[in-house]
Amino acid sequence: MGFLTTQDEQAVQKEFEKLTGPVTLSVFASELGSENNSQVVALIKEVGALSDKITVKVLNPYIERDETAAYGISVTPAVAVEGSKDYGIRFLGVPAGYEFSNLIDAIIAVSRGEPQLKDESKAALAGLAQDVTIKVFATPT
Numbered sequence: 001m002g003f004l005t006t007q008d009e010q011a012v013q014k015e016f017e018k019l020t021g022p023v024t025l026s027v028f029a030s031e032l033g034s035e036n037n038s039q040v041v042a043l044i045k046e047v048g049a050l051s052d053k054i055t056v057k058v059l060n061p062y063i064e065r066d067e068t069a070a071y072g073i074s075v076t077p078a079v080a081v082e083g084s085k086d087y088g089i090r091f092l093g094v095p096a097g098y099e100f101s102n103l104i105d106a107i108i109a110v111s112r113g114e115p116q117l118k119d120e121s122k123a124a125l126a127g128l129a130q131d132v133t134i135k136v137f138a139t140p141t
Helices: 006-018 035-048 065-070 098-112 119-126
Strands: 023-028 054-059 078-082 089-092
Touching: 006 098, 023 035, 023 098, 035 054, 035 098, 078 098, 089 098
Parallel strands: 023 054
Antiparallel strands: 023 078, 078 089
16 A cells, blocks of 8 residues: 555646656665665655656665765665755655655755745845755654
8 A cells, every 4th residue: 555545646746747847856765774764765656656757766875875975865764856956955754744745845846946935035045155054853743
């Protein structure tokens, strides 16, 4: 049994009509890890199958060490969401529940290659003197 119901799949496919460019979902997981590793692989494969613009790569961090390091992955399971370039979007753990909609939004955003920000927000960000890393932590509680 999959993670997504038929109704979920239809809703996600409708959202994926907004995709304008290719997206790669790189899943870092190992069979030696927790059950969450296999859950993330299964979920991301289901999501990837809903659009021909999405490619899913499953990487074992113990075997593909160079690629894992290049993506800055230090814990598994993890998913890197990339469009025409790597914007640094990572999901750690299972992107289910409330995080699932964020995953779908991230896929759409990277496919467009342009943030959906107001001009004043873009101007403020352009004024930053150095790169900034933003980390968002979510928990069901």
